[in-house]
Amino acid sequence: MRPSTEPQPLSAPVDLAPDPIIRFQNVSKNWGSNQVLKSLNFEVAPGEKVSIIGPSGSGKTTILRILMTLETPSEGLVKVDGDTLWDVSPGQKVRETKQMRETRRKIGMVFQQFNLFPHMTAMENIIEAPIHVLGMNKAEAKERAAELLNLVGLGKHMNHTPPQMSGGQQQRVAIARALAMRPKVLLFDEPTSALDPELIGEVLNVIRNLAHTTDMTMLMVTHEMRFAEEISDRVVMFDNGAAVESGPPAQIFKDPQQERTRTFLRAVLQH
Amino acid sequence: MIWDNNFAVSVIPLLLEGLWVTIKITLLGTTLAAALGLFFAILRRLAIPVLSLVVSFFVVFVRGTPLLVQAYCAFFVLPAYGISFDAFTTGVVVIGVNYSAYMAEVYRSGIQGVPKGQWEAATALSLPSVRTWGRIILPQAVRTVVPMLGNYLIQMFKDSAVLSAITVVELMATAQAIGSSSFRYLEPLTLAALLFLAVSYPASRLVNRLERRYAPQH
Amino acid sequence: MSAVIDYAPLLWQGLLTTILVAVLSGALCLVVAFAAGLARLSSHRFISWPAGVFIEVFRGTSLLVQMFWLFFALPFFGIQLHPLTAAVLALGLNEGAYAAEVVRGAIASRAKGQTEACIALGMEPALRLRRIIIPQSIPAMLPPFGNVMVDLLKNTSLVSLVTVADLTFRAQMIRSSTGQTTAIFLTILVLYFVLSYLLTLLTSWLERRFALDRRALAAQRKDSKMMKVGAA
Ligand SMILES: Nc1ncnc2c1ncn2[C@@H]1O[C@H](COP(=O)(O)OP(=O)(O)O)[C@@H](O)[C@H]1O
Ligand SMILES: [Mg+2]
Numbered sequence: 001m002r003p004s005t006e007p008q009p010l011s012a013p014v015d016l017a018p019d020p021i022i023r024f025q026n027v028s029k030n031w032g033s034n035q036v037l038k039s040l041n042f043e044v045a046p047g048e049k050v051s052i053i054g055p056s057g058s059g060k061t062t063i064l065r066i067l068m069t070l071e072t073p074s075e076g077l078v079k080v081d082g083d084t085l086w087d088v089s090p091g092q093k094v095r096e097t098k099q100m101r102e103t104r105r106k107i108g109m110v111f112q113q114f115n116l117f118p119h120m121t122a123m124e125n126i127i128e129a130p131i132h133v134l135g136m137n138k139a140e141a142k143e144r145a146a147e148l149l150n151l152v153g154l155g156k157h158m159n160h161t162p163p164q165m166s167g168g169q170q171q172r173v174a175i176a177r178a179l180a181m182r183p184k185v186l187l188f189d190e191p192t193s194a195l196d197p198e199l200i201g202e203v204l205n206v207i208r209n210l211a212h213t214t215d216m217t218m219l220m221v222t223h224e225m226r227f228a229e230e231i232s233d234r235v236v237m238f239d240n241g242a243a244v245e246s247g248p249p250a251q252i253f254k255d256p257q258q259e260r261t262r263t264f265l266r267a268v269l270q271h
Numbered sequence: 272m273i274w275d276n277n278f279a280v281s282v283i284p285l286l287l288e289g290l291w292v293t294i295k296i297t298l299l300g301t302t303l304a305a306a307l308g309l310f311f312a313i314l315r316r317l318a319i320p321v322l323s324l325v326v327s328f329f330v331v332f333v334r335g336t337p338l339l340v341q342a343y344c345a346f347f348v349l350p351a352y353g354i355s356f357d358a359f360t361t362g363v364v365v366i367g368v369n370y371s372a373y374m375a376e377v378y379r380s381g382i383q384g385v386p387k388g389q390w391e392a393a394t395a396l397s398l399p400s401v402r403t404w405g406r407i408i409l410p411q412a413v414r415t416v417v418p419m420l421g422n423y424l425i426q427m428f429k430d431s432a433v434l435s436a437i438t439v440v441e442l443m444a445t446a447q448a449i450g451s452s453s454f455r456y457l458e459p460l461t462l463a464a465l466l467f468l469a470v471s472y473p474a475s476r477l478v479n480r481l482e483r484r485y486a487p488q489h
Numbered sequence: 490m491s492a493v494i495d496y497a498p499l500l501w502q503g504l505l506t507t508i509l510v511a512v513l514s515g516a517l518c519l520v521v522a523f524a525a526g527l528a529r530l531s532s533h534r535f536i537s538w539p540a541g542v543f544i545e546v547f548r549g550t551s552l553l554v555q556m557f558w559l560f561f562a563l564p565f566f567g568i569q570l571h572p573l574t575a576a577v578l579a580l581g582l583n584e585g586a587y588a589a590e591v592v593r594g595a596i597a598s599r600a601k602g603q604t605e606a607c608i609a610l611g612m613e614p615a616l617r618l619r620r621i622i623i624p625q626s627i628p629a630m631l632p633p634f635g636n637v638m639v640d641l642l643k644n645t646s647l648v649s650l651v652t653v654a655d656l657t658f659r660a661q662m663i664r665s666s667t668g669q670t671t672a673i674f675l676t677i678l679v680l681y682f683v684l685s686y687l688l689t690l691l692t693s694w695l696e697r698r699f700a701l702d703r704r705a706l707a708a709q710r711k712d713s714k715m716m717k718v719g720a721a
Binding site: 273332334335336337338339340341343344347348351429430432433435436443446447450455456457460461463464467468471472475 | 545546548549550551552553554555557558561562564565566639643644645646647649650657660661664670671674677678681682685686
């Protein structure tokens with residue numbers, strides 16, 4: 001059990017495994033004088049599906065990017081699956097370490113703008129990293145990629161390149177690409193907000209399917225409140241670089257405790 | 272000693288004179304290129320049956336052949352037909368005409384960059400075409416042309432060394448002359464290189480800054 | 490015109506030399522472009538800084554000065570280069586410095602998201618460059634590379650000034666021995682023009698070949714073929 005001096009995560013799910021797979025401890029991030037994350041403490045249990053909601057600019061993306069090592073925290077400790085990803089004291093200059101590279105292998109990410117490789121087909125996008133990073137042989141990688149493409153409903157599109165596909169299809173390929181690395185944790189940064197409204201559903205279906213059928217840990221920043229309510233074990237409300245409220249979706253959406261959560265939900269659910 | 276400092280210092284005044292000639296060629300040449308290039312660009316745009324085609328071919332041909340050979344043509348061929356200037360004038364004309372072919376392209380894209388609505392508005396106002404070009408189109412086109420003009424100016428500054436081959440006594444020719452008369456090439460050539468660098472490097476920094484300031488605002 | 494016909498073999502020799510110089514220095518130019526361009530992008534200052542100095546020095550001074558320096562000044566350090574070597578070195582390094590900026594620019598302007606996607610997939614920097622970033626940047630590099638190569642081709646004429654017997658050198662020789670200035674120079678102008686034109690054709694062919702959507706088009710053809718088979 002955790003020593004009692006440590007700050008308890010807000011409404012920690014008691015019946016989940018005691019060791020969190022993701023742990024932010026006093027993590028801060030500044031850009032100049034702009035303090036984006038303020039001594040954040042935040043944990044995710046293995047297999048947990050967590051949605052992060054909150055107003056734009058509140059630091060949601062920054063959390064995911066720190067986990068993916070695309071951003072360096074200014075201060076604090078981040079642990080993933082028991083390994084230290086970041087351990088930064090204030091003012092310290094941080095360099096990329098082997099430990100970091102190994103730890104981040106456990107994490108995959110789906111980007112808002114898909115970031116598929118435009119010069120490669122859907123199939124090539126998916127097999128690239130398994131072959132060249134994991135050292136998988138090509139036949140095996142292809143077989144697995146075909147399975148993944150079927151899983152996301154794009155079995156017929158394996159020879160298409162990104163410019164030939166709709167945004168929804170591209171995002172589904174991007175999800176398959178991330179899955180091909182068999183991550184323990186999958187991060188989604190507003191996976192549907194770059195999509196035309198009629199294409200959002202097909203991507204959400206794929207994510208919903210994953211949430212229901214895998215024991216992968218999923219951490220998703222989203223503005224799709226109904227979807228978050230439906231698939232999450234827990235919803236975390238962010239504002240101003242801090243988690244202001246966290247709890248099961250029913251509680252957050254039906255009976256928010258914090259005034260800021262209420263205002264935010266009223267604003268996004270109104271339109 | 273490989274490097275003779277006293278000798279180096281003694282040739283600096285001569286080299287500076289050469290540099291001044293290089294600068295004069297560049298300024299005059301760029302002026303000629305800018306004016307001629309604009310003329311070519313407008314001629315092409317006006318789509319006058321044979322003339323526009325001839326101009327287009329001329330521009331492509333000049334861009335596809337070496338400056339040195341063009342300079343030889345002007346220097347050796349034209350006098351045979353009774354056209355002859357001194358080396359300096361020939362040099363300025365050759366390099367000016369050469370760069371006008373590049374400038375014509377710059378103006379062309381500048382003119383093309385002016386939104387179609389501007390032409391239509393001018394037509395809707397029944398503006399005469401001279402007025403349309405002079406007051407509406409060119410002022411907008413030139414905005415994008417200014418930084419490119421700067422780039423070509425610097426490029427011409429360096430390219431003008433080629434004119435030493437037709438006896439224009441600019442920086443390069445001066446360095447070479449010093450070398451062949453003293454049998455010491457290291458100092459004059461190194462100094463000439465440094466002088467080129469000392470002018471063109473700060474100039475290109477300046478142009479970069481202009482480029483950012485004049486970047487299209489829409 | 491008679492001089493041109495009489496001296497055709499000499500001009501032919503010159504043309505071959507011009508092409509040889511262009512090919513050798515073109516190859517050097519490409520090597521230099523990628524080496525210096527990538528080094529310039531390095532986050533290690535002791536790699537990027539020398540590359541920056543190289544690029545600025547070779548772009549900031551005249552090609553002719555560089556060629557003369559290698560040919561006339563280098564002997565003072567006890568290094569006497571063959572004229573052809575000096576010429577190819579100067580051309581390759583000079584145009585390579587310009588092309589390095591093309592490489593740097595094309596890679597630096599790659600969408601940041603591509604690098605981030607690579608990191609998210611665990612790809613190390615060398616792998617990222619080789620498999621993702623460089624292949625993607627090639628289409629953007631081709632048109633400016635084409636311009637550099639045309640420049641390089643035209644600038645091969647300068648090698649005549651350090652006694653390499655290229656097309657321009659032969660033309661000067663024939664001019665001074667026959668006095669048939671107009672015919673000779675018109676001939677080589679046309680020859681240079683044809684060479685430049687062939688280079689632009691080659692570039693646009695390469696552009697089409699490496700276009701990002703080429704694979705897409707090929708895949709489409711395959712699909713439509715399959716559909717026809719299916720319908721039959
Ligand atoms: N590269 C950056 N440089 C400076 N400020 C940044 C940068 N990236 C993000 N920020 C700032 O950090 C804050 C939080 O950003 P972000 O995590 O993207 O918020 P969210 O995803 O919740 O909208 C914002 O105020 C944003 O302006
Ligand atoms: Mg965001």
